[in-house]
Amino acid sequence: MQHWLRVPHRTDAYEAFGAGVLHYALLVLLCATLLFSLFVSSPVQIIFIPLMLAILGGCYVLLHTGRLRAASTIFVGGFWIIITVASFSINGIRNASVSSYAIVIIFSAILFSNRAVIVITLMSVLAASILAVGETLGVLPLRMTPFYLADRFFQQIVLFSVAGILLAAASRMIRTNFTNIYQHDRTLLERNQALELEIAERRRVELNLRISETKYRLLFENIPVMAGVYGQDGEIILLNNAAAQMLGGTPHTLQGRNMRDVLAPDDAEYGIKHQARVMAANLPDTSEGKAVLPNGRELYFLRYIMPLPNAPNQGASQVLVLTTDLTEKHLTEQRQRELVLAREKKHLSDRFFQHYLA
Known part of the structure; x- marks a missing residue:
């Protein structure tokens, strides 16, 4: 049961934002439609309320089973069709539902690409223009009904609630993005500071190495x-x-x-x-x-x-x-050996002459 009441988890940040908006909007619309069913005042409403519940319930199930794109398409398309049919059937351009086109356009901007927003906007402008021209020329067979207090009240409640959900979700996403940007900038600043310290340390080490290299090079050379x-x-x-x-x-x-x-x-x-x-x-x-x-x-x-x-x-x-x-040492040792050898020869020569002269 808790799974159906929680916002569906999405890995992409923008998809999570869209899923959250759609989740709460569907909950509000489901609750408002169920409450409005207690105040049914016309046969047309008996037809529209089950249809609305079917569309909203189907979108809610699709959303919570991982089909965000399908749920978004059915929700925006179904919502637009219901608004259009209601406006062309009852009261025309004076139907309060016409203003709900703005909510549909905002939802399309959140859930789809720019091209889809342009298409929905043009279709909404075209529908409102046809209603205005048709009423002015009297070519649309509209059924004019009195504005019931309950109808207008629930329409306004839905509009206010959906607008509040959209703005709250957008505000939350903006704050989250600003927080993430601030944290990212702070992390980047800390990394840059750490990198600057590392670069300074490397420069100091390189300078010491160059000094040491110069010393050892001079020592080696001289x-x-x-x-x-x-x-x-x-x-x-x-x-x-x-x-x-x-x-x-x-x-x-x-x-x-x-x-x-x-x-x-x-x-x-x-x-x-x-x-x-x-x-x-x-x-x-x-x-x-x-x-x-x-x-x-x-x-x-x-x-x-x-x-x-x-x-x-x-x-x-x-x-x-x-x-x-070792050349000098070798020559010195060689001269010493020659001197010793010369002394020995002289000594032998002296002894020889002394022996024979005696």
């Missing part, structure tokens, strides 16, 4: 240790000033070239293979060796190779190579 980043096949991706100077160029002229272009063939192939092993194992390695520089000078070095992974849990495609020049 440290005395030779540093470079190399690709899989010996491509020189990045060099600092010390490494570029040792190879006889600048970072700008050497980056993008290959190790084979700046080192002796054997030294280049050895370095490329060593770097490939480090990338394959994904583990750092340290080694000592000797290489011939482009100017012909021999370089003794200590090399530390560290793989640079592309992403976490992925293999390395580049390596960072830190090279320390």
Whole structure:
């Protein structure tokens, strides 16, 4: 029973608005028609009241069984036909029902498209014009009846009630829409504020990253240790000033070239293979060796190779190579060994002469 008294649920907001208006309008009209049946004063009313109840009851059932479009069509069309028949049968243009065309037009505007509103409006204007012209020329066989108090009272009650329902529903929808718009704007404002804070935080982080990047870049470029980043096949991706100077160029002229272009063939192939092993194992390695520089000078070095992974849990495609020049140390140790060897030779020579001269 409660299902038939509640407004039908519709997912679309405008359909819910139309269903609510039609629901309450049908309830008011049903109640008014039932009450008016107690005050029947003419045989014509005995015909119109059951017809009205049948149309209203059918629309109410269709509305509450999910057929909003069918209920709206029957309601508006039936209501218009009843008003027209009543006006053309009794009292003509002076029939109070003629003013109900306005209610039908408003209902059509709520329940249908703009085209339907235009059609209903034109039909209503045409019907009223025919009534006025017909009465003026005396061509309509109208039955003139006295205006009964009960008839006029119930007509006005229905008009006022339906108008109140329409305006109340429209007002409620307008308030609801304004509330939704306000909440939407407020939510949008809060999201914009949160987005602005997030953007400001990202800018701050990016600024710190740029500052840190600048610091590390300056540190990388100016440290005395030779540093470079190399690709899989010996491509020189990045060099600092010390490494570029040792190879006889600048970072700008050497980056993008290959190790084979700046080192002796054997030294280049050895370095490329060593770097490939480090990338394959994904583990750092340290080694000592000797290489011939482009100017012909021999370089003794200590090399530390560290793989640079592309992403976490992925293999390395580049390596960072830190090279320390051990040439001076090697030459110093070599001179020390030569001095020691010379002392030993001198000592043996002295002992030899002392032994034979004695």
